[in-house]
Amino acid sequence: MVNPAWLRSFRALAAEGTFTRAAESLELTQAAVSQHIRQLELQYGPLLIRRPRRVELTPAGEALLAYCDEVERAGRCLASRLADADALQGAVSIVTPGSVGLSIYPKLLEIQRRTPGLVIRHRFAPDEEVLAAVLDNRYEMGVVSRRPDDERIAVQPFCEEALELVVPAGAAVNGWEDLVRLGFIDHPDGQAMATRLMSRWYPGKRSMADVPVTGFTNQIGLILEPVSRGLGFSVVPRHARQAFLRPESIRVLEECTPVVDALWLIHRAEWALSRRAQYVIDELHRDLVKP
Known part of the structure; x- marks a missing residue:
């Protein structure tokens, strides 16, 4: 397993562009960040092209940055799962097409009004953006009008339109x-x-x-x-x-x-919906007709 501190330094360097700014953002010394990058390059080969004004990632560096993103998403998922003890507390995020969004948004507000412990985040988007947002783990669940054929996505009926x-x-x-x-x-x-x-x-x-x-x-x-x-x-x-x-x-x-x-509810297939999200869906289904 890669040392998490090394990955944090690498991600900060990729975002900030210089060792100095990366160190400042992490509240570390520049020497510490340099040491972390050196350890990663000993393991994976050249990750950076060091330019006068800003570092540039090599193909290996791009691959490692993508891995960093995957680790961060997994961490957020773990935190969400571990915090899922109470179905009526925490954040719920959903992205939908405009038409059904117009219908369910007032219902989402009413659910949040009745359940003050929930924080519901909703976004309007076309099908392609809904799928991308769920795959990227930016939203826990989405609604689409075309059933996706992607093994990474779990699909279930949501309602008819x-x-x-x-x-x-x-x-x-x-x-x-x-x-x-x-x-x-x-x-x-x-x-x-x-x-x-x-x-x-x-x-x-x-x-x-x-x-x-x-x-x-x-x-x-x-x-x-x-x-x-x-x-x-x-x-x-x-x-x-x-x-x-x-x-x-x-x-x-x-x-x-x-x-x-038919409209379809989607979420990442690797893990079940949180209890909070399932509670919101169950409440919505009181007013919506499943196909």
């Missing part, structure tokens, strides 16, 4: 031609969502490419704002529609069976 076609409350919509007349309020996933839903509702009609785009936003919480003002229709996940603050100004069309997606 239906796509909905939403029009202005006062709009007369009796078919495809009325939607074309209204125009489409687009968003980053808008065309894909609309194509999936419209192909089921209006088979044989022309594609979404024939529907004029009358607006666009990349903010999930604002997609229905132009719809509420009569500027077009949109297709959004149900959680986004349910979170809209002026439901009286919009209307959901219910032409046929909706398109329903």
Whole structure:
């Protein structure tokens, strides 16, 4: 096993760039840091290129820095596991896509209000960033719309999310031609969502490419704002529609069976969710429907 003090010195040197600043950050002498690096280089070969202003890592140094990161993540995991005696105390972190995040964030706040010992940290992110955040151990758990195929990730059903076609409350919509007349309020996933839903509702009609785009936003919480003002229709996940603050100004069309997606809860497969995290998930499931 590598001496932890040597690794701390190496990590500080990689971060600070000079032996002097590394020693100051660790409250050690420069000689002590130099000795630690010397011991590592005796074991692993050249780790640094010593430049006048800043050291540069060799490929071996980059590999050792990655190992340092792994050791730190393992240490955080151990601390979390050892501190997991009380399910109602400590930090819980979760990262989700915007639509379901809009729905669960108020519920997370209510859970924390009822359970003052918990500190809940939530972040909005697309699927790719959710997966990366969980893999990097920056968040204990995440929610994704596409089930990942990665042996490092444990997956379980979280809830269902239906796509909905939403029009202005006062709009007369009796078919495809009325939607074309209204125009489409687009968003980053808008065309894909609309194509999936419209192909089921209006088979044989022309594609979404024939529907004029009358607006666009990349903010999930604002997609229905132009719809509420009569500027077009949109297709959004149900959680986004349910979170809209002026439901009286919009209307959901219910032409046929909706398109329903499963959402998945993910966490690192190497260890189970903490009792705190499982408590939060159990509380959320009181209001969310599992697939």
